[in-house]
Amino acid sequence: MTYARPVRLAALAATLTLGCAALAAAPATAVTGPAVAAADTTYAYTAQITVGDHDRGCSGVLVDREWLLTAASCFAADPAAGLNVPAGKPATKTTAVIGRSDLTGTAGAAREIVQLVPRTDRDAVLARLNRPVTNVSPVALATTAPTAGESLTLAGYGRTATEWAPLSLHTGTFTVDSATATNASVTGTSGTAACMGDTGGPLIRVSGGTAQLAALASQSYQGGCYGIDTTVTSTGGITTRVDDLATWVTATTGTIRATDFNCDGVQDIAISDPRATVGGDAKAGLVRVVYGGGKGTAEINQDLDWVNGSSEADDRFGESLATVDYDEDGCTDLVVGAPGEGLGTATDAGMVDVLHGATGGLGTGTVKDTNYQQGAGNGSLGASSAETGDRFGASLAADVTRSGEPFLLIGSPGEDLSGFADAGMAVYVHGTTNATIHQDSLDVPGSAEAGDGFGGAVAADSNHLVIAAPDETIGTDADAGNLAGFDPNTLNSENRPTPRFGLDQDLDTVSGGAEAGDGFGTSVALVPYRPSGAAAATESILAVGSPGEALTIDGASKAETGNVLTFRITAAGAYTQLNAYQPGTADDDVVGSSEAGDHFGQTLTAVNTAPRAVSTTATMKLAVGIPDEAVGTTASAGAISTFSLLGAPGTNDRWLEAGDGDGIPGTPGTNHKLGSSLHYTGTSLYVGLPYGPSAYGTLHALPLSNVTAGGTVAAVTTYQPGAGGLPAAGDTFGYAAR
Structure with a gap:
């Protein structure tokens, strides 16, 4: 015709x-x-x-x-x-x-x-x-x-x-x-x-x-x-x-794929409140979704008939979040961890749900929810069993391999292994199968020991996976912490991602030294990196937070002030340390000063805003949460420090606190813990304030110019229960956002 x-x-x-x-x-x-x-x-x-x-x-x-x-x-x-x-x-x-x-x-x-x-x-x-x-x-x-x-x-x-x-x-x-x-x-x-x-x-x-x-x-x-x-x-x-x-x-x-649950080309946002009361059950948890373009809001909890399980006290549904188009249909899928979920008689066993996007929004398609828990399904999960305190889903990461295969990485830091309580593990989920990863797996650095908490933090990009054990004992130093890096593009003889490297602070190639309570690996972030002359971003930059790190500042020891180390990871898994980040002193070129108990690095988020292009100081961004920073005499008001992942820290940093003019309104408040919830996208830094000043919690989306050294301040988008179609209810709204 x-x-x-x-x-x-x-x-x-x-x-x-x-x-x-x-x-x-x-x-x-x-x-x-x-x-x-x-x-x-x-x-x-x-x-x-x-x-x-x-x-x-x-x-x-x-x-x-x-x-x-x-x-x-x-x-x-x-x-x-x-x-x-x-x-x-x-x-x-x-x-x-x-x-x-x-x-x-x-x-x-x-x-x-x-x-x-x-x-x-x-x-x-x-x-x-x-x-x-x-x-x-x-x-x-x-x-x-x-x-x-x-x-x-x-x-x-x-x-x-x-x-x-x-x-x-x-x-x-x-x-x-x-x-x-x-x-x-x-x-x-x-x-x-x-x-x-x-x-x-x-x-x-x-x-x-x-x-x-x-x-x-x-x-x-x-x-x-x-x-x-x-x-x-x-x-x-x-x-x-x-x-x-x-x-x-x-x-x-060349842009980063936006979160788009209803696949209409407009960015959406999912915001968790894992301590929210649902149906009378305290801390059952829920997630609120705001669809872009004025297409409304939704509440997702385990009392919905299309979500696995049911809301129960202390489930903490939404304590961890991740996003990926797992079924490759063009609609973003939301991955939700409920580490407090009880399974049978096992309390705090935990489970994870993939809530599938569709043109009508989450849960409106033919397949609505894919559930993962120990003792169900196939692969390693089907062969395992849920136990009290496993906390499966306490940490989450998701991405796609270089060939485009979507995957999930699920942390279970309370898993008991070989008689060792809380040794921890992670589960790599891809396609229709899954495999556990722990410190007794083939070629994984270290060995499973009681209290390691392997899987306490995880991170992933298309080139590498990182699984941290922030409670690992190094030598005789308890809770010093370490991590292991893997290649998701190559599965080994056990059908697990191939181990490539291990990091801890007793290595000559890592600055500092392992000390009790450092918590090296409490937070981790990975982004793809394309160096000059490379055809593609097949390398990564890894950021590792040690919020318990003690530093000597101007001759005085500052306990638990914290720091962050960054590493360049080649495609083959070879690493080189790049920078160490900490506020330092009032006289150096990094804004702020290190003080005891700040816990700098308790949270991290990083982004490469142009992953196809050669990486630059402008495209490689890092934000560090300092939730216990005292602002003036206000204890644990919290702050955020942003940097470039490339170049000198002090040349590219910016300090953020409530009311300082960069877009976070209000004034610093005691125990508001600004910096406890952070997430970068290609256009914004999402900053959650789940502990105040709002009784329900708040999330702010700060344009990248607001959080970049020398950038101009633009309008901020605020999400808060009681406004914008969100019901006036909740407890820790903004705890996590994706």
Whole structure:
């Protein structure tokens, strides 16, 4: 079928049509030019896109290992009426095949398109894939406009002159006639035309032997295409310019994925209150969700019929949170730990729920909740048993491997092992299986001992996992702490992530010395790192908090003042210490001064705001919580110190306290413990105040400029029970946020 031409192309003849194919049974596949041989990978970056059950077919092009660039008209409800495409998950399930010239073969990759980011000024949309494509190289965008007279090659999977649905990629040559700010008109040579199904296909310029994406197929007269009236002979058409889209493409593909539970392209936020009373049960816990774009709020607790278990006193549902698109459907899933959950007769055994996102919000899809607990399911969890005090879910981390496989890392610091009480473990969950990790596992540094608390803190990125044992005894120093690092991209003979390194303060390569009560590893944070000259961010920077560290400041010992150490971790697991962070003295270049009992480093959060780009001091951010900082004479008012993970600490630091003008309102209050709840996203630092001044708790979202050295102060978003649609109830709202 053909579509009526859009008004914006009124100057063209009425036979000019959009090239996306609406199909009755099979996907459309190719340009009326010659077929590309199965072994020819010249145009491997070209994608065949199928919308729905072969309802519509288009072409596209891989411009990033996770993103296609294609035509918005491929996804518009009625392309003839307009090219408005809602951001977020496609309305209909959409698949893409990349790098497969012969569609009957297995080359390249097959993926699902799970997110759309449309342009509003032209027929173009970026489409995110559920997993990266690792065996096909993306094509680079051209940097200059198509010029009259130049030849471009179109590759596509649309109809040919004789086939409705050919099974091969086809190519054809087009001559540029003229260009406007967003489009270029072209004419096919030697009878070549763009047909239905070619919409979104790449028009390639070769410069210096390198392919460049100059334009996308948009509209065509379709002269000679199968099913077009034989009286139509024109091979002219309109293409969409892309040479000026590099900044937009880079900004979109290189950003951190936002939390988006209802997959509408707008950021959402989940805020926990693990001590909230639910149905009369004190400290049962709940999570409140605020959907972005004014789409309302929701309360999630264990008394909902779609959430596993039931609310009981001291469950502490929401004590830990993590987010990841675990089912790879384009909607963020919320991971919630309830370490106080009782299982059978085992109190504080703990469990974890993955609450699945959907277009209607959390819990509205077909699969609503995937529950993890010891003694249930398969893998190591199914073979284990829940015991009193395990505190499974006390810590959580989630991410995806370099190949895009989602995973969870669940800490259970109270797990008894080999007769050792509270030795601790963690569970690595991926796909449909899981494996425990503990200090008696193959090649894991250290050994399981009573009271280690292995799994007390965990962190993860695509390159590494870290599991800390902050109560580990080093030598004779109790609670000195240590940690182990793993590679989630390589499973060992026990089907566990491969151990790569161990850290403690008695190593010559780590500053300081292990001392009783240091709590090295009480908090940990990992972010991907791309050094200059590297092709990708396959390294990590690790931050480790030791809130019990004693420091000698101006000749005086400051007990439990705390510090943070950072390390560069290579892809192979080799580490190098980078910096040591602490407030120091009133006279040095780091704001603040170290005082006994501050507990600097009790909490940590870090972010790489541009993980695809070479890392810089501006993109690598660290925030350190100092919850027991006294402000003036106000005990445990708390404070936050922010730094860059690169460069000298004192050159890139900023001090935050209540009422100091950076966006945290009010005045410092006794035991408010500012800094006890921190979380970075790509746009904000979320700061929770679960202990006051509000009786319910509060969460502030501070723009990154507010927490960056030299940055300007912008408006802060505040979430608080009793405002913005949140009920006026709670106890420790803001305890955690994701």
